[in-house]
């Protein structure tokens with residue numbers, strides 16, 4: 001964020017808070033590094049878009065958009081509405097909203113589906129929803145292999161999951177209390193495919209949510225699933241899209257996104273505690289603009305090039321070999337799988353990973369199993385591949401010498 005000092009408007013905003021006194025000046029300045037003040041260590045992320053690692057770093061133009069958005073207030077609902085219209089147009093869907101993340105997107109979709117099915121109001125969710133309540137419709141149909149930790153995002157609305165395995169189960173699962181279906185896109189297991197899933201639900205007039213949180217790249221996925229007919233599609237803002245980590249997208253049909261928006265903050269609704277500040281809404285929009293300027297081939301090439309840089313630093317070690325592994329859906333980016341003879345080198349990949357993590361800055365690798373270390377390069381900042389290559393080499397080389405001595 002060093003470039004922010006160059007923003008003329010930021011200087012004026014700072015002036016609005018009063019000229020610093022001589023003592024105040026010594027205590028804080030525009031250039032303070034709060035991670036240093038808080039004694040929080042820096043991470044070099046060779047692991048991937050993990051929430052616990054604060055996921056992606058925003059590109060400079062997104063950082064700049066966030067900083068500019070902080071300069072003055074706006075009407076929140078005007079910003080929410082206009083951001084939604086802008087994103088829907090860019091991502092070729094009927095409607096969109098900026099949520100506090102993919103998990104929030106799923107909550108707002110569930111609230112919309114419950115509202116649509118029961119004819120209730122946002123404040124009724126969740127207390128007036130469910131068996132024996134004023135509004136009994138609360139069931140979301142999910143394939144057993146698509147159950148996951150984010151089911152909780154639906155429970156928040158008073159929903160319960162009805163599990164199915166076969167297409168026959170699925171057809172029979174629709175009943176008077178069904179409100180929605182949820183499809184976990186990267187599960188890649190489950191007997192029921194996209195088309196059957198959509199067809200049966202739509203024959204029953206039930207909307208379908210698709211969780212595609214980590215499923216960009218490829219860029220076209222941002223419109224592929226809404227194009228297939230999913231009523232709701234959720235993406236994380238802070239993963240491959242590189243927006244703010246506490247932002248996400250809910251894309252879909254206008255009727256349903258409008259209902260989701262009613263359940264969003266600042267309304268007194270299930271989404272009230274899932275506030276997205278003006279800075280993050282603008283950051284999310286800027287990240288969508290950024291993504292649409294990227295090129296899938298160029299990105300994949302760059303991530304592989306970084307992996308090659310790291311590989312070249314260690315390829316002369318005993319038994320060294322490498323390959324790149326790319327998941328088909330979700331985190332679709334090449335991971336360098338580096339294998340070597342751990343006995344001959346004198347240190348196992350798990351120990352290498354632990355040593356790299358303990359360093360400052362801490363280098364987080366993707367996996368360490370048997371004789372193979374996994375290194376994900378897509379979340380590295382430009383040039384960090386050189387640091388990873390150098391530090392990996394250092395950790396491996398003395399280990400060999402020690403082992404021989």
Ligand SMILES: *Cc1c(COP(=O)(O)O)cnc(C)c1O
Nearest residue numbers: 101102103104213214236237248
């Ligand atoms: C990361 C992830 C989420 C949650 O995304 P947030 O943006 O952190 O809320 C939900 N579903 C899946 C499949 C994910 O990978």
